Amino acid sequence: MTSPRASVLADTLTWSFRLLFALVALLAGAWLVRGVQRVPPENRAVVLRFGQVVRTVGPGLLLTWPSPIESVVLLPSQGRQVQFAPEALERQSPLDQGMQNAPGQASAVSDNARDNTWFFLTGDGGLVHLRTMLFYQIDDPVAYVVAGDHIEPMLRRALITAAVHLCASRSLDGILVARPEAAGTPDRVAQRERFARELVREVNRRLRDAPGAGTGIEVARIDVVPSIPAGAKESFDTVLAVGQQVERSLADARTTAETRRQIAEQGRQGALDDARARAEEMVRTAQARSALILSLGRDPSLDRATVVDQVYRERVKSLFDIVGRVETVPVDTHARTFISGATP
Template sequence: MTPMNAETKSGAAAIRPEIAEPKGAWAQSLQIVFRLAFLGMLILAGLWAVSNIRQIPAQSRAVVLRFGEFDRVRDAGLLIAWPHPIEQVVIIPARDTQIRLGSANDPRPPENNYLGLRNDAAARQNGDFFLTGDSGIVHLDAHIYYQINDPEAFVLSASHAEPALYRIYQASALSLLASRELDDVLVARPERPADEASHAANQRQQLHLDLMTAMNRRLSDLAHRHAGLGVEISRIDLSAALRSRAERAYEDVLTSIQGADQRIAEARTLAERKGQDAKQNHDRIIVSANAAAAERLSQATSQTAEVSALADQMKSSSREALLTQVFNERIGAILKKVGQVTAVDPRNPTRLIVPGAAP
């Protein structure tokens, strides 16, 4: 061993006692702190590892995204997933759950002008007013319910699903109402004939289904273009109303129609009563005329009874002899009533004047 090596070993031996584990209260405290910190980190790591193990509640589903991409869907029950940010769990309603689309518009805009429309900074809230095929304006208050049929598409489009549904609703309602008259949406003209009124009532009942079908058709078109929202419309409740000024005008029209109908009914009642009175008078006149005719016929029959009897006798006996007999029976009573009789023979110009009693 060289002297240099001996010196090196002696120097190392002299240094070793200086880096030995420190002793004392402060050293022990630091050791405890570091051990507790290490234990806490282990506990936090364990909690982080099981942070995505959860219970999925009933009427819900879980969509698991791994590094931001769709991975799987799990129904209600226990879900075991990698912790965030490796896997992200999104809870969505179950397939058969109906979700109500929140309303962006008021049910009825306030009457802040004579049209019943907003003309201030809230003018965009006039989106629920639509133009019908006969140039009428109607306000629709729609309550839309939808269901999630594609969890992947719904989660990926969740941030703009409801605004897109609003636009689809407005586009569908616009096209449907443009092909209908105002009376096909609400009762606007009750004076229409019965067959037209029945057809309009069927159109009003069909509007809900037609609107739901049109919205689902547009959603299906988006899905075919790989831009679907992952939802389908399950129910729509519609409430139609008129603008404030138009509503008052229609109320005035309905009041006038009701008054006209009432007056027409009164006129028909009066005409029916007069018709019944006229019929009674007609029947009474007919009965009176028949009675008078029967009486006159009886009188004429009694007055002509002798003539009739004479006519019957003339059929069985000589006419000249019968006339002579009647003349002889009646001439005496006649001559007693006259003052003077002038007899003229048509074949002889001689006249015979027979004086009689003074009248």
């Protein structure tokens, strides 16, 4: 016969086991319920079992083994873009504090070289600062989850490398309007318009060529705000003023040289005209003097006596044109002939 004390103990143990079983069942149910999840319409889920990717599912109800057996990583859908600021690691740097105190779009340069990451040298030796905002899409969820925390550092390195390459391949005016006199050059305008697109293409190429597994992402857009270091505007203004002064000096020199050239051209033309006139006059005089002699060869009727007679008549005529009166005396006398000419 069982004693009352033993019966009470048996009942207590029975109820204890029942309560413990119910508690375990309740905890197991709660643990199993944790494996029921809802994937929002704007997301997709990657299921990992003990750290290994087993499947990818879209929006809807998702049933998985609760943690630590399986875990779920929610990712944006393929059509959505993820925003990434490459300078997020430098938000609290002294460079940002200098930027806040700098007027306009000017950028400050920090004494710490690590804070000057986003300053780049251009092909003409200029210095430009780039503020960037990157937007990418997840094309391969499995590769993205496997890459994990390496995604953002890889994006940052790819962006810096691409920016170094592009900035070195063009001048400062091909990235931003640094000098107003060169702002409207068609080639520079086209370079500024293509800069962001070429930066996206270069970053994607470097992500694809990265060693190891792919990242599973593709950069869709990069917003770029270029600026120049603080104090550079004053330097550009000084260079512009000096350039304008040089242009004025060159213009004055060109004007003086053109004036002198015109004066010399006028003098040269006048000397040539005088020389031609004198030459023509000398030719005409020579032709007049040699006309009679030249006619001897052309006209066979002219002989020496005829030419002498003609010369005599021309000279006597010129003599009579000068004298006013002629008195003659017989030739058999020894008297002299007096010719009273006109008063000079």
